[in-house]
Amino acid sequence: MKIDQLKSRIESSVNLDFGGIFSESIELFKKVWVQGLVTFLIMMACIMPFYLIIYIPMFAAGFNDPQSFESDQPPVWFAVLMIVFMPIFLLAVMTISNGLMAAFYRICKLKDKEEMGKDDYFRFLKGENLKKSFVLGLYATGLTFLGMLACGIGVIYVMVPVSLFPVFLAFRQDLTAAEIVKASFALGNKNWLVIFGLLLVCGFLANLGVIACYIGLFFTAMFGKIPLYFVYKNSLGFDADEQHEQPILEA
Template sequence: MRSFDTISKKISEAPSVDFGDLFNESIAVFKKVWLQGFLLQLITIALSLPLLFFNFINFSDFSNNSVPLQFGTEAVFYYGLSIVLAIVSSFLTFGFFRVIRQMDIGEDFKTLDFFYFFNTERIKKALLVVLANVAVVILALLLCVFPVFYVVIPLMFVTPIFVYNPELSISEVLKSSFALGHKKWGITFLISLLNIIALYVLILLTCGLGSLFFGCFLQMPIYVLYKKIISFDNSQTQ
């Protein structure tokens, strides 16, 4: 376990990162975890089925001149379910970052690893991290659109910093994320933008199937940047 000061020092002394090396290393890690990323997509879709079914029923009723969802009594249930699914999806992403590290160092994979942060000992802090993310986004929206454009990059690093350094407080996780995000904002934005465009084209060419197999690639550069700058100790996936 490392202290906040140690992590801050590593970020402040971060070396320059070559774009080509970052992309190549991201591909190398992706080759190790593409199957786990595919499984994550399937789990997420399965968990979203109740919401999809609810939408189908609602739109069927609306076509029969029923009251629209936003004015009906079912709105609370709909938005409540959406929030719960968003939180569950965030927890699964936390678990996936643990899986990435495990596969990267050659450890065995278990499907239950995706649900690591649903444990009663960890779920409270994981929920607080999700709520902190939401609070930052809301604050940025209140300040206008441009701050959201900026904070989206630092918020990408919240997940690995929290997952690999669970001993940090919520404020320390956010401070470290913003420090790293600010330090590597340009290269993170560029590779994320190019990956999103490439994934969009792939989705069009494969009628949506590409997102199932390659959607997790968007996470790979974030993992690699964390690995290069902050690195790991032997206790961070135990």
């Protein structure tokens, strides 16, 4: 089975170098910051309607009954809304994020290897790729809730393999969603500390954009995601994966 072969390659791969990946990420960011900005803006535009679904009823209720949110306990209808809608909201965010991030990583590869190709930001949000992004969103949502049940500690653990979902989605389109999850856990577990450290440090640096009146965050936010591209590249490479890129099949 291809997943067994892939897991064997992961196990036999070299240990990742934190400093090397960090330096490579800085250099690649100089090439893809525009595409990162576009990806971030598209992501915000796609997620914004779901925020409105939450906040519009709150504003309407507060306008009609200003005292409804003054007590220590929120209104029953609001608690029910959050319980019902939050899983849907998280699933939508995960699905959109998986698709857009996979497209961004594909663009990173084009720029890194100086290949010709179209900056197709919605490549993984249509056809069969959308279905796979959705299923991965289900996995990510379920794993996140399971992590929360473990007093939140589990969330810290699963954030590493879950963050690798879009990378495998981008470069191993021959894998099913379940196989992507297995491969992500295999790679994440092998290099958990290095990947977690990269996410932590680069994520912190990416958020320094808030210093520029928060506008800078739009330009720097995607820097925190670039190390995952090099995690995949330095562990598995691309030569054997070129054959796995498949045309998009419309639903």
